[in-house]
Amino acid sequence: MPSSGSDDAIESRHDGRTSPPAAIEVEGLELVYADGTAAVQGVDMTVPEGEFFGFLGPNGAGKTTTIKVFATLLSPTSGRVRVNGFDVRTEPQSVRETIGYMAQETSVDPELTAEENVRFACEAYGVPRGERSERVDELLDLVDLVDVADKRAEEFSGGMKKRLDAATALVHRPPLVFLDEPTTGLDPKARNRLWDYFRRINGRGTTIFLTTQYLEEADQLCDRLAVISGGEIVAEGSPAELKRRVGGEVLDVELEGGPASRERAATIARAFDAFSDAAVTETDEGISVTAESARQYGTDLLVALRDAELIVTGFNIRAPTLDDVFLAITGEAVDSDGNDAARTEVSR
Numbered sequence: 001m002p003s004s005g006s007d008d009a010i011e012s013r014h015d016g017r018t019s020p021p022a023a024i025e026v027e028g029l030e031l032v033y034a035d036g037t038a039a040v041q042g043v044d045m046t047v048p049e050g051e052f053f054g055f056l057g058p059n060g061a062g063k064t065t066t067i068k069v070f071a072t073l074l075s076p077t078s079g080r081v082r083v084n085g086f087d088v089r090t091e092p093q094s095v096r097e098t099i100g101y102m103a104q105e106t107s108v109d110p111e112l113t114a115e116e117n118v119r120f121a122c123e124a125y126g127v128p129r130g131e132r133s134e135r136v137d138e139l140l141d142l143v144d145l146v147d148v149a150d151k152r153a154e155e156f157s158g159g160m161k162k163r164l165d166a167a168t169a170l171v172h173r174p175p176l177v178f179l180d181e182p183t184t185g186l187d188p189k190a191r192n193r194l195w196d197y198f199r200r201i202n203g204r205g206t207t208i209f210l211t212t213q214y215l216e217e218a219d220q221l222c223d224r225l226a227v228i229s230g231g232e233i234v235a236e237g238s239p240a241e242l243k244r245r246v247g248g249e250v251l252d253v254e255l256e257g258g259p260a261s262r263e264r265a266a267t268i269a270r271a272f273d274a275f276s277d278a279a280v281t282e283t284d285e286g287i288s289v290t291a292e293s294a295r296q297y298g299t300d301l302l303v304a305l306r307d308a309e310l311i312v313t314g315f316n317i318r319a320p321t322l323d324d325v326f327l328a329i330t331g332e333a334v335d336s337d338g339n340d341a342a343r344t345e346v347s348r
């Protein structure tokens with residue numbers, strides 16, 4: 001793993017000997033765009049080598065801006081960022097040579113075959129000529145595109161294009177890969193195949209930095225997560241830790257009637273004595289109540305709703321998901337259709 005720099009406070013904090021350099025080390029990162037938008041405001045984070053790290057946040061939170069700083073496409077306004085041991089400001093070339101970047105839009109050439117796309121990427125990244133054929137075969141095999149190696153990418157489904165794109169991001173065997181919303185718009189089957197692939201490259205030791213709008217994806221794949229909101233990190237931990245932080249269980253109640261019924265039910269749940277610590281949200285079907293005592297007093301709430309002449313058509317008690325974590329932390333629900341995050345009122 002490359003490492004350089006003598007005057008580096010971050011490295012000396014690690015003593016420079018006992019701990020290997022982290023894949024990503026960030027102290028006090030700020031990025032202000034030319035128009036004055038403060039997109040990232042004082043971010044600190046460390047991603048150890050080999051980790052599968054998830055970076056979550058509502059739209060406009062600063063995720064892509066942060067990735068672009070890590071990938072040296074934007075220069076930080078202030079703060080220190082080291083990627084694979086290199087300073088993004090003073091050693092951008094070394095950073096670029098040691099990272100893979102799968103951007104939101106695929107960069108595959110539709111006119112070229114799968115094999116030609118990967119071969120072209122090998123040339124662009126300076127893979128030695130004698131190694132190219134083997135590298136192309138290995139990567140097409142890794143992403144299960146061997147059977148269609150000679151087909152033009154324009155014939156591929158969205159999922160196949162994404163897998164091909166991921167292969168091209170890996171031709172130079174980078175120890176760290178950035179995946180910016182890699183599965184957006186894919187059907188569940190295609191998404192699952194990509195997940196297998198990401199797990200495989202992480203299993204080979206590659207550090208992965210993933211942004212996604214699918215919280216289930218983060219839950220399934222990531223060792224650790226950070227949530228960014230308004231340019232600041234507002235929560236960090238493993239998926240299990242974050243879920244525990246929400247606390248308790250979630251009671252989902254389905255109601256007959258429109259928004260007025262949901263609003264009345266939410267008011268009743270908020271006023272319910274047993275749920276003084278509850279987070280109550282209105283959902284598409286009814287309401288959700290997250291509380292320590294959701295299981296114990298859930299039926300009492302159902303009775304209270306019935307007494308208020310609201311018609312309950314279904315209910316369910318479950319453990320919190322990352323969606324609940326996200327809602328509790330940011331006050332916004334992630335819209336899995338990829339539209340703007342829906343703002344939902346949260347009372348705590």
Ligand SMILES: Nc1ncnc2c1ncn2[C@@H]1O[C@H](COP(=O)(O)OP(=O)(O)OP(=O)(O)O)[C@@H](O)[C@H]1O
Nearest residue numbers: 033035037039057058059060061062063064065066
């Ligand atoms: N080139 C730019 N000039 C000025 N402001 C920008 C620019 N690019 C992004 N922004 C703003 O910076 C903030 C952070 O944007 P960014 O794209 O990093 O967020 P994001 O979390 O990646 O959102 P999304 O999920 O929508 O991609 C937003 O307020 C956005 O409007």
